[in-house]
Amino acid sequence: MDSLTQAVLGAALQGTVLGRVQGRRALLYGAALGTLPDLDVLIRYADPVSQMTYHRGFSHSLFVLSGLALLLAWLVAWVGRHKGYAWPRLFLAFWLVLVTHPLLDAFTVYGTQLFWPLQPTPQSWAAVFIIDPLYTLPLLAAVLYAGCRGLRGRAVALLSLALAFSTAYLGFGLAGRILVEQRFEQALQAQGVAASEVRAVPIAFNSLVWRLLAKTPDGHYYEGVSSLFDRTPAEHLRLPRNLQAGEVLADAPLLQRLRWFTGDWLRYDVIGDALVVSDLRMGLPGNYSFRFEMARRDAAGQWAAIAPRDWAGGGAASMFDGAKLGLIWRRILAPQPPLPLASWATPAIEAGH
Known part of the structure; x- marks a missing residue:
């Protein structure tokens, strides 16, 4: 998905899990962490085929990102041990923010190497377009509201509601894809x-x-x-x-x-x-x-x-x-x-x- 969508998804997740501890900073930290996997675009390859096929590779691996979440949680818990950070909660927040990035990418058609360094065909579930306002705008509105009002009560509930809606929307897209594929296959079969x-x-x-x-x-x-x-x-x-x-x-x-x-x-x-x-x-x-x-x-x-x-x-x-x-x-x-x-x-x- 586009960078704005990944940023607001990361902000909503970290705001929901760590907002009561980090306050508004949770939104900024989550937005930055949520876009981290796409820094692989800074790597320049010799030709456009390599550029295309190595993108969404190691930086989008569920294995790599889970390890990174463990490392970040340990580091932040150690540095902020006097600030009330609990390691399990930190790990949950970082892990969710990081792994939802490639999982969301896999719901587009491009192809995401979720299991790198293993080499199955990249995941391409094609449930949403790479830019979809119906997915992004509810998350953006909830994050902006939380940024203005602070991470308390209604703001956290609104973030949770936006996350639930966005997840349901992915399910709607996947169901729609299956439906139109079945219709098309049946129409072709009717023509022999x-x-x-x-x-x-x-x-x-x-x-x-x-x-x-x-x-x-x-x-x-x-x-x-x-x-x-x-x-x-x-x-x-x-x-x-x-x-x-x-x-x-x-x-x-x-x-x-x-x-x-x-x-x-x-x-x-x-x-x-x-x-x-x-x-x-x-x-x-x-x-x-x-x-x-x-x-x-x-x-x-x-x-x-x-x-x-x-x-x-x-x-x-x-x-x-x-x-x-x-x-x-x-x-x-x-x-x-x-x-x-x-x-x-x-x-x-x-x-x-």
Whole structure:
């Protein structure tokens, strides 16, 4: 999630657990501690694929953060032994603030390595978008109220209520994802399409309208959009993953790492003399957030892997196309007319040829 959300979550947790001992300082300490795991963004890697796939790694490990919480609790208890700090309460506060950061990140689609140094596919539960006002604003309001009124009585109760609401909202998003995935799979089955894998991803700023993705064994994928309120099958289209084009990178370690990180939700496009690899999970239909040039073709027509570089048209801005988002948000309540998914995807389809 975004840094503001992580900060107010940390502030609310530490304010609830330690507010009566630390007062308003608990909010500041919790906000700072809650954003600590994201300091890994300061580490610069040689290429954007490494930058993407090593982010949310060791600094988001439940093992590492639990150990850090133990160390911090012991240190603060020792330094503040004359101030009434109880080690168990300190550990509970620090542990909650630290581990809820990666757990919240895992509720987004990006991918979080909760069990580093173990190497399962990064957790990507895709229940909320990376910025969701309905999750953040109640926490922010409760923290601001507690900061103004102090950590007593009603303020602590309000923090607890905001935390309960935010947790329930994550459950709502997860339930919504499961529902739209089941609908999409059933709609494809009704058309005789056997999907090997289906997943849904929330679209910007809400958990009511979802991007739908489904892989098929023949190397294609289906992409669609659905609202929780739909009563008819989601509009969708069939697109190629162009797996044959990606064979030139079969032995490239960075491609293998990208496949692991994304759960192999990738497509490959030959654009001029460039081989572009796209992460299908993030962005809007036909406009993906993470696209990397990973191979070049020479004058003799031979392909060779290169150090990956960002491809124009990707990046976070691809998720915030105002015209598309306006139509997509209308889809929350109005399934007709259907979204122009084919025209949105045309540039990517043409590039794949």
